[in-house]
Amino acid sequence: MELTIDLLLSRVKDRELARIADKVVSGERIDEEEALYLYKSNQLTFLGALAEHVNRKINGNRAYFIVNRQINPTNVCVYQCDFCAFGVKKSDPRAYEMSMEEILKKVEETYSMGGREVHIVGGIPSHWGYERYLEIVRRIKESFPQMVIKAWTAIEIHHMAKISKKSYEEVISELKEAGLDAIPGGGAEIFSDRARRIISPNKANAREYLQVHRTAHRLGIPTNATMLYGHVETLEERVEHMSQLRRIQDETGGFQVFIPLAYWPEGTRLGGHRTTSVDDLKTIAVSRIFLDNFEHIKAYWITLGEKVAQVALNFGADDVDGTIEEERIVHSAGTKSAYGHSVDRLVKMIKRAGKTPVERDTFYRVVKVYS
Numbered sequence: 062m063e064l065t066i067d068l069l070l071s072r073v074k075d076r077e078l079a080r081i082a083d084k085v086v087s088g089e090r091i092d093e094e095e096a097l098y099l100y101k102s103n104q105l106t107f108l109g110a111l112a113e114h115v116n117r118k119i120n121g122n123r124a125y126f127i128v129n130r131q132i133n134p135t136n137v138c139v140y141q142c143d144f145c146a147f148g149v150k151k152s153d154p155r156a157y158e159m160s161m162e163e164i165l166k167k168v169e170e171t172y173s174m175g176g177r178e179v180h181i182v183g184g185i186p187s188h189w190g191y192e193r194y195l196e197i198v199r200r201i202k203e204s205f206p207q208m209v210i211k212a213w214t215a216i217e218i219h220h221m222a223k224i225s226k227k228s229y230e231e232v233i234s235e236l237k238e239a240g241l242d243a244i245p246g247g248g249a250e251i252f253s254d255r256a257r258r259i260i261s262p263n264k265a266n267a268r269e270y271l272q273v274h275r276t277a278h279r280l281g282i283p284t285n286a287t288m289l290y291g292h293v294e295t296l297e298e299r300v301e302h303m304s305q306l307r308r309i310q311d312e313t314g315g316f317q318v319f320i321p322l323a324y325w326p327e328g329t330r331l332g333g334h335r336t337t338s339v340d341d342l343k344t345i346a347v348s349r350i351f352l353d354n355f356e357h358i359k360a361y362w363i364t365l366g367e368k369v370a371q372v373a374l375n376f377g378a379d380d381v382d383g384t385i386e387e388e389r390i391v392h393s394a395g396t397k398s399a400y401g402h403s404v405d406r407l408v409k410m411i412k413r414a415g416k417t418p419v420e421r422d423t424f425y426r427v428v429k430v431y432s
């Protein structure tokens with residue numbers, strides 16, 4: 062790899078690109094302007110090789126996945142974000158709400174198949190009280206103490222704080238006591254106030270999202286971070302988004318992984334176009350290079366599709382998420398990916414990308430290496 066990157070460096074004609082790449086190879090942090098320069102560069106394969114060089118220094122040839130299940134308990138949502146095709150009003154014929162028994166049955170299915178994590182996020186119905194969120198966590202933990210519960214986005218936690226008139230600290234502590242182990246990264250969208258006013262003007266803002274994550278880190282709950290891209294945001298706003306995450310990670314070290322989420326427009330009020338695979342790969346590469354204090358970058362196969370996710374594993378990503386089993390949110394917006402994959406399929410997908418598949422738990426501890 063060293064040889065490849067040296068060779069590539071010696072051949073790159075763009076002097077500014079070569080200067081930035083030199084900085085990256087010598088382990089120096091790049092700034093926002095330099096990240097933007099990389100984003101705007103058309104040297105896609107060079108960018109991929111540079112990001113992969115950074116990734117290999119951290120993760121070697123490993124690519125991670127988890128045996129998990131996504132549970133979206135309801136699609137009824139009071140916020141009605143324009144970019145979202147999942148959240149509907151209670152009166153909508155597509156509205157659904159799972160009972161506690163249904164949720165427990167899904168967890169049991171996953172548990173009996175060796176699943177290690179449930180990832181729970183959904184709509185935010187106005188008729189749900191704070192206790193309902195706590196109860197879901199508590200009942201799962203009581204029935205399946207070994208199952209890791211990664212649940213409720215910062216947006217849901219902000220909502221819980223609002224309806225219960227409690228602080229983020231109180232809400233997260235009570236969720237933790239009920240059995241919460243980790244917090245997913247959803248709801249970040251893009252931190253820019255300008256873009257947020259267009260795509261999701263009603264829900265928690267960027268400052269509130271980040272404050273929930275900071276608080277969770279302080280209370281010993283690790284979290285993930287996301288960025289929804291490809292809608293109305295500019296490249297500058299993407300870099301600023303990543304910059305804010307990098308600053309918090311410097312402060313707390315509590316983010317486990319960064320997950321760029323490609324926007325899917327079908328069925329949304331916002332509309333627009335799907336991202337291109339070039340944009341997807343650049344976003345993976347730039348994030349890997351810029352977020353030097355994040356150990357993991359995820360190529361989420363649900364939004365990228367299997368094929369782009371495989372290429373992304375050679376553009377700086379080291380994780381593809383997991384078996385998932387039943388994803389509903391991105392499928393509402395038109396993704397043609399499967400709803401879930403078997404372990405065999407994920408292992409093959411990773412091996413065929415030239416990487417060593419590693420089954421992990423939520424906290425990136427190794428469960429099994431498929432060498």
Ligand code: SF4
Nearest residue numbers: 138140141142145148
């Ligand atoms: S993005 Fe989340 S908060 Fe917004 S409408 Fe969809 S489910 Fe509701």
